[in-house]
Amino acid sequence: MQDTAPQTEVLAENLARHAAKMAKKKAARDKIMATKEGEKGLVIVHTGAGKGKSSSGFGMILRCIAHGMPCAVVQFIKGAWDTGERRLIEENFAGLCQFHAMGEGFTWETQDRARDIAMARKGWEKAKELIRDPEIRFVLLDEINIALRYDYLPLDEVLAFLRDEKPPMTHVCLTGRNAKEDLIELADLVTEMTLVKHPFRSGIKGQKGVEF
Template identity: 65%
Template sequence: MTTEMTEAEINARHAEKMKKKKAVRDKILASKTVEKGLIIVHTGKGKGKSTAAFGMIFRSLGYGFPVGIVQFVKGSWETGERIALEKFGDLVTINRLGEGFTWETQDRERDIAAARKAWETAKELIKSGACHIVLMDELNIVLRYDYLPVDEVVAFLRDEKPADVHVIITGRNAPEALIEIADLVTEMELVKHPFRSGVKAQKGIEF
């Protein structure tokens, strides 16, 4: 004997199941009451680390919150973001182009100086308390090359960041000490990449 459910039975069972799910969800949400400026890290070998950070930046801009952006590596993002950011005028503070590490030169001293300068800019933006969120794009790369001491960065974020300021740090190979003090860490994992089939970086997609 088959016991196939009628469409009405499927719907009723579904409603019951979803109702339970919603109850669990509501209960979890209600237990979350703390508000604080988060230390957010996007790491991993996959795409989307900086892109998701920019998504958050645009979301904050949508609310009219001021944002700060410090680019530690030149060229990881450029034209598309920059033009879009211009729409929001004074809400956006970006460090000047050319301050970051670049693949185009192989000058370690210059890169260390550039990393230091970008870090000083980031610290100022964070400490000022004027930004809802400060993005330190590709900071992990600079830490990886020891262009800045991890300890210094961690100590600053832990002890000197104003409680209500959010920061996002992107880049592969986030150091353990940074993950330790972070509130929200996401690893972007590469599952499949079009480079493998010879597809080049395209406008609006990769840059």
């Protein structure tokens, strides 16, 4: 019969080394966390060519709802779409989350720049109203980066409002690809979604539950 004692000893040594390594890592992490005491309302940007910008923003909205935090969504581009997140919020959580669909589709669909600008302005005015509301803790500005990219809204005006008028404890998340560099500079938290592979390039259209 093979002696299992050496194997047991090796296993015990490996477990002890792992425990020591994790204890050291925890001590270092606890030391870092001890210096993080402040809280503030964040300006958050989700950008990049990859999928997940709006999805991540709506994930944060659901977190707020779960915590009983009043929140709001302003959609700048996808307002004409019947999306799952819009149905979910309006049918189940309207008491905690306002949903304002202000856009009418991507610019190549509307083919009316003047109308796009007017709708973007209307959305921005609603966004400012919601952000100023002291009861609302989180505001998602879905696809506003697209409106800024096409100059439907003045970037300087948006930056000045976020810098000077946003309440100190209100979080604001701005989604959409091609976020302006000045917005990225102003933001507290920026995530860039990197495109690695997408089924659209293989001829697969956007699908329910994945894209909308």
